[in-house]
Amino acid sequence: MQKETYPDTNDAVESRYDDYLMPIWKSLDVPVKRSSGCTLEDFEGNEYLDCFSGISVTNAGHGNEAVVEAAKDQLDEFVHGCSYVHPNEPVAAFAERLAEVTPGDLQKTFFCNSGTEAVEGAIKLARKHTGSTEVVALEMGFHGRTLGSLALTGNTAYKDGMAPTINDVSHFAAPYGYRCPRCDGDECGAACANDLEHVIKSHTADDLAAVVVEPVMGEGGIVVPSNEWFQRVKEIAHDHGALLVVDEVQTGYGRTGSLWASDHFEVTPDILTQAKGIANGLPLGAFTASADVADSFGSGDHLSTFGGNPVACAAALANVDELQDGIVDDAAEQGAWLGDRLADLEDEYDVVGDTRGLGLMYGVELVDPDEDGPMGVAAAPDADLAKHVSQRLRDEGVVIGVGGFYKNVMRFQPPLTITREQLERAVDELAAAIDAETD
Template sequence: MTELSGGPSLPQERRIVTAIPGPKSQELLARKTAAVAAGVGTVMPVFAARAGGGVIEDVDGNSLIDFGSGIAVTSVGASAEAVVRRATAQLADFTHTCFMVTPYEGYVAVCEELAALTPGDHPKKSALFNSGAEAVENAVKIARAYTKRQAVVVFDHGYHGRTNLTMALTAKNMPYKHGFGPFAPEVYRVPVAYAYRWPTGPDHCAEEAAAQAIDMITKQVGPDNVAAIIIEPVLGEGGFIEPAPGFLPRIAAFAKDNGIVFVADEIQSGFCRTGQWFASEHENLVPDLITTAKGIAGGLPLAAVTGRAEIMDAAHAGGLGGTYGGNPVACAAALGAIQTMRDLDLNAKAQRIEQIMKTRLTALQDKYDIIGDLRGRGAMIAIELVKSGTKNPNPEATAAVAKACHAAGLLVLTCGTYGNVLRFLPPLVIGEELLNEGLDVLEEAFGQL
């Protein structure tokens, strides 16, 4: 099957013509080492030349199957026709004026789309930013302005960004927080319903985790002091954890009952990634605020906070914004990406990807007992690797499988609080033959363990 979106000149095939990385990538890697700060790491040291559909072509001519989408960014492909066309047209008109100086229609149009697409039929407004961390940080500002409260509640295994405040919101120390403190105050962390690792098992996980979280908030913080509760409907960097069914509605109800702004961080899970426009929809959640980024603009930097109009309007004039927030080229790209999602029904495509991947991965789990858990929704799927016969995390096997996949031309990513989760984020436009070939490579990598 050929790609559903992107440049037709890019063959949708896995093609290995050199070792990975090849000589040109190795030359560029040496230049990177000399010129780029060491703290900027690289998952797979191959330098991209072209990308589209379900493949990335490197500077040595290797064509790699993409199970990463630039960390859930290029859901419509890395060169989607509507994204390229609209962004190119906008580039020719103007690249920047700053929306806070002389506004432009594209920003408004993106906010209108967000109001239409996000859950709930209440009046909504948005503000646009550059990155997911900026969106989360501004959601906190908005919630504090609206409630006149300070405390923020987040969850174990959660990830929300790399700025000072969002590092405080993030659970995992390495590599996100280590050595970078002190962090912003008035942040409180409570348990999440991680069914696979819940001490009493999955059956009562949602009920017990919600009760523990609410008890901790009530005793340690006080609901009247809480401005916002922030959670990813599918926890991303923490391991693609789906909170046990019933947990999120219980937490949302507690927030509503206590005048707390309920914020869904949909930065990784939004825009058709889980088979719905937003992962909140799987449990009929209607968040007060939703933060988005990643998949919103087909690879261009854009982020948003969208929510109830009365909450969004709580910040004073001039209190929200930024020089580049809602850049006109990024807004044009976002309108092209959303058009592509609609035209190609990428929610249905994500559901089909889930069906294929879970069927193949279930068979793999039956064969290899180090696959402790298979989870996820849509094209946001993960397997958690453990030591045989236990639930002890197995980051060594995880790294070995990822390395074998990379050498064979399949880009996969790892994640998880314990570094033992393989996560799969293929572009939603990937062809089924290419998807299955990537799963073949994965299976071969397990066979090499």
Template sequence: MSEQPPKTSMSNAHVESQYDDYVMPIWKSLNVPVKRSDGCTLVDFDGTEYLDVFSGISVTNVGHGNDAVVETASEQLEELIHSCSYVHPNEPMGKLAETIAEISPGNLQKTFFCNSGTEAVEGAIKLARKHTGSKEVIGLEMGFHGRTLGSLALTGNKSYKNGMAPTINDVAHTPPPYAYRCSQCDGGPCDTTCADQLDHIIGTHTSGDLAAVVVEPVMGEAGIIVPPEGWLDKVQQITHDHDALLIVDEVQTGYGRTGHMFASEHYDLQPDILTQAKGIANGLPLGAFTAPEAIANSFESGDHLSTFGGNPVACAAALATIDELSDDRLRAVRDHGEWLRSRLGDLETVFDCVGQARGLGLMWGLELVDPDGTGPVSDAPAPDPKLAREVGTHLREAEQLVIGVGGYYKNVLRFQPPLTITRDQLDDAVSAVRRTLETLAD
């Protein structure tokens, strides 16, 4: 027997070097290689613990290593790992489809399972095209729906498209409900006037062959942009007036993130098609899109398929995740959201570099600005992505806090912690942000 090489002792530096040498250069590092995690805590290979308020980009909604999810998935691993769920029906996928019909808003009934949010969006567009017989699609400026060529065409942000050539050409974009930087609202309360622009976009950018309008009920990658009351209703009405479907992308907002199972419930909105992923299975790869029976049945055999979609282990984990999202848990998320509204609002009042705090539930953004700079579009101060990067780095290195930094202008701190976070942990996170702003802000 040949002599085995000695086992390399893992360290942060070693794991990062493996990524540098062997992983395609697209990975975005928060500079916290993770060895293990639990609840709201990440532990790196050097033993340093971090409070996580980003949850793997809004994924581990019921906490890292949730016991119920781990146990359920482990039991399913021993029973059945894979059969191709669209060839051999299995219990977890059937039960999950039934459960989603029960918890979804409106009369959404039938679900297609895939592996990611991007796939869910692509599938939803195909379904809308098949049902309506039309081809054109409209998204929101600054919206984000994925990085494959089809979903990238729908994404309204040049920074994700550089060097690419989206293959769906029948796509247009309408303005987002971004009141803080809206030329019509001029920084004041949004009166939903921007929703009327959708009708204008349909009239000027389409050929009368509209299949769907795709919106996020809270725009995550754009910088946690929350539409005002009535905006989504108006968008849906205009969409239906043109015999098109409203696809609501709840990949980031679903499964308790905003304090309801789906963010659509905040607005009493009933989507024509609902896309889901991220928090659906608490970290296992699973995506889905759900539609009423009349729309779903437009698909015929062979129109769509996924080899791994509806994987029984991922579906079992999703069922356990949904069980963990009790009414009490969702109520706590809403309570945390109101607490954050007050505490983050205080930062907006105290620091000139905090332009706006906005969010719902445990999905909040803190927009950082240069108060002396002139901003784009409206009278709001200039975005300050440099300060946002510095704050994110300082929080990680000096406060052991992992937070997202993003937004269309790359100047928004993103609070999207596991929904299991305690009030004390939230207080620690906000206090760390305050100390960091006191240190770094001029």
């Protein structure tokens, strides 16, 4: 049988996706032939400014030379030996580096393939260490799409038609100050964190293994807690004998202007989960704990055939070097400018209800100012406006994500190597798109 050939076009690639891949999320809908820095190029030569970096993955920039070279060098040595059967240098070196750069006394790492796997492994470790089974996570939170991590995810939109296998999961209120009925637009503090205490007492048997939180909620709409909220959550978790699992899958590796978002809040996790930006696009996930917690696993308690692939670990080690060589510091500086510029949009447009974020992880919440929001708090979310603004931006060559619990938040999460000129273009195009869609 002669192999079918296809023209090198956007339509041809998308047609094959429709014919041969199971349905997936394609909301940005930009076929990619190549990428470099902060730029994507499709099969017809159109270029796009990437302000989403593959859902916060290519933090060091598309095609970062040092990361690519490290992966190529390791490919020439060997690709796979199963890191949990044959010890090798890239895995050992990267694990040692993580012990140096992660917060507090976190020391030992388990490598897997994705953020979802990292979260699932962290829950297993917390259960093994504490001898307890129950888990509490955040409403509106997102931790993955496999059945275990999906149970932690506090959004029915991801669960429709699925039946999570972890039954001992409860959820407490997110620190979503803009829409918090307790705080009425103010920053959520320790009093809001006490909802965790309420949920433990009313929805659990107080047999708590872990409390799982994102330090900045990504899929939830770039929701940033206060220091006192975060610190109070850890205090409550420990009061009930539970570990605090901080999910840095989306926030880690410089995304918030610090290597770890936890650093902003002066909170050291008991277990830290990582993925996305870890290897700048190569598949890798990890969870890291103190030696005391990590050694609760016995030999064979947890395993991953491809976890800790030496090529991905070599790339990840180069990636951390790149990030710490000025990229994270630049992200903090650029993020300060971006926060101020987006706040100007909030003042300028009634349909911009709120802007918030850290580093180069910012959300712009679009609303209908003439309608009240859920529970009468703030203006109604406007998912249709966000969808149309995103499409208009794409037509103008700018890719910005859309997310949030109500699907109404424009998500700025560009490669951390983005220039001021590129950021200015992105914000200007966003303002133009809002103008055009609300005129």
